[in-house]
Amino acid sequence: MESTNALECLTALAHEHRLALFRLLVQAGSEGMAVGELAGATGLAGATLNHHLNQLRQAGLVADERQGRVIRCRANYNRMNGLLDFLTDNCCAGSADVACAPRASGSCKETSS
Template identity: 60%
Template sequence: MKTPQALSALRALGQPHRLAAFRALVVAGPEGLSVGELRDRVDLAPATLTAHLNSLRSAGLVADTREGRVIRVRAEYDQMNALLGFLTENCCGGESCAPRKKIPRTASKAR
């Protein structure tokens, strides 16, 4: 993933309702959710959800398919994983990212 694509995805996910919708789709798995099911889970008005899905779709984070009268929305896991890879590409300078032991603070010296 290149920087412009990462920024687009981060901008899309930087809004609480879009992040909630995307997380709901990730939890739903590869089957995704119908737009109605997603709307019920994130409790948004239909037009508002549509606008948020358009932003996520534009960033490549979701895709939808028509199944008869139902539109099913799915998270794009490849794009999500590419974003995670971009963010962690140079994580911790090649060293372990395990938390370091906390070093106890020493008492301040009396003056």
């Protein structure tokens, strides 16, 4: 991933509602969620929800598919993983230090020096 692509993703995620939407879609897995389900889960009005989803779509973090009258949104895991790879590339200058390695558990605890 290039720096400009990473900035697009980070900019899209740098908003409370968009971050919440993206996290909901990640939690939903490959099935994703219908736009109506997202509206119900977040309490966002239709136009506001659409605005935030469009920002995530433009960054390539969300893709959707029409299923009849329903639009189903899904997190783009390849894009998400690309962003994570970009952020952790050369972590601690490639050191094999275990304390430096990103944690898969979701823990974001800082290590003290």
